[in-house]
Amino acid sequence: MPPTAAVAASPSRFPIEDFGPSGASRTRNPDDFNASRNRLLRQLEPDDLLRMGDQCEPVWLAAGEALGHMGGPLSHVYYPVTATIALMAQADQLAGLQVTLIGREGLLASPVIDGPAMSPLNALVRTGGWTWRMGADAFRAEVALNPRLRGMLDHYLYVLLGEASRVSACTRFHGVEARLARWLLTLADRVGACGFPLKLQVMADMLGTQRSGVSVATMRLRQHGLIRYSRGSVVIVDLRALERSACDCYRWANQLRDHMLHVEAAPHAGDGNAPARTD
Template identity: 30%
Template sequence: MPSALETPLSGNLLLRALRVPDRALLEPHLELKPYRRGEVLFEAGVDVSHISFPLGPCVAALVIGLQDGRAVETATVGHEGAIGGVVSQGLLPAFSRAVVQVPGSVLRVEAAVLQQIKQTSPGLRNLMTRYSDCLLAQVLQSVACNASHTIEARCSRWLLSLQDRLGSEVLPITHEVLAELLGVQRSYLTRTLRTLQEQGLIQVRRGRIIIESRPLMEAAACECHGAVKRHFETVLGAVYNASGTLVSLRPVPAEGPPMSQAV
């Protein structure tokens, strides 16, 4: 199986950013697991047994369930990151649920094993800490965003960030689901999307939304999209191609004395 993982492993940018020896430590413990849309990686309140690195197009969301039955998205994680005990270091009960939004596979490792390996690998430790900080940044920005930006702007932001992760203009999502994630009314979201379509930003199809003009979308979206992206750049050295898609992270540098910082 290790040989079969050779290719998949490069489908996650965090794993790809690791140096070869660190990757070698992790590789024997990685398990490939496919997920369908809507599948749950872990439930809120349950101990997180594994940490998962989404591959290729796979995108999951951290979701908070509310008493009235709604379930609002708090963070999106794709092939640029990891999900499950990233901050809690595993083995603490999860506060949120993790749900697959775009189907695909993940590479996962037992939380305890990852902790073990981190002990011996400063590079891995450093990388995971940096990613944690980016995840937090994303969430912090969303708090402010949800408090102050219009649904049109938030919706645009969300679509852009999905495109960043997928690298495709065709975003497989229904109004229903997107409205739930944003915590807004479905009928109003439909109207909003219609407006965006009339302005030539997107095309609306059944079950998918097609980005027509990324520049216009970026103008319609709030600053939050850019702010988070910039933090990914400075902290993880994220690299984006011309069309805004996230293509790689800065490789973890070789160990040196001044590395003690982000242990």
């Protein structure tokens, strides 16, 4: 089945996009800072955007790139456009667990809002793409100047904390297949697309489990006709069915975000009323 047919059969209107390493996608930033796809930026006043735009630059982030290490400094703040950034809790040098995923709905900034710019978690680019980048010092000055931005950040950080706390219970009590479905839906929400590059080992790192368990879960989702997986790429075929297979943490996280962030009706992956993206 071609990708366009898969989307037509799905109740969602998220398009399938190629986030692979094409030369065009890496050399031309598709976003306008003053009318950004990043939802947090879209909540700011025009004067604020004009002032902040002078301090921001577009950068391409490669999948797997480390943006911050636990206990280390974070020199920049990132507003993702097409990239996603995973926050990882490390148990030791080898074992880690993805506790939340940042995409076009928010920003990577928590360590630099107050005090020293020290990261409490590892920040890793999950899927490559574009982001706006702002220096940590310039960002702190903007937060001090802009109470609206500060209030938005307080709400956003509350959401990230809630999601990270929920993951600990989710990992203990929910099965691999349900958790994988949840993270695939979350990733679709963050990038606004049904297709994205994702290798089995990366999925295992997201879930904090063995690759063999992820391989079995992926096979079951494929057998049920929920996803396609080939050569390190995932295509979600049936979003509503995948949501039914996901643990309730996916719906809980969406409700928390909708309640706390009050952004414009952001379509969720399993929402049959999700509009087509026109940008």
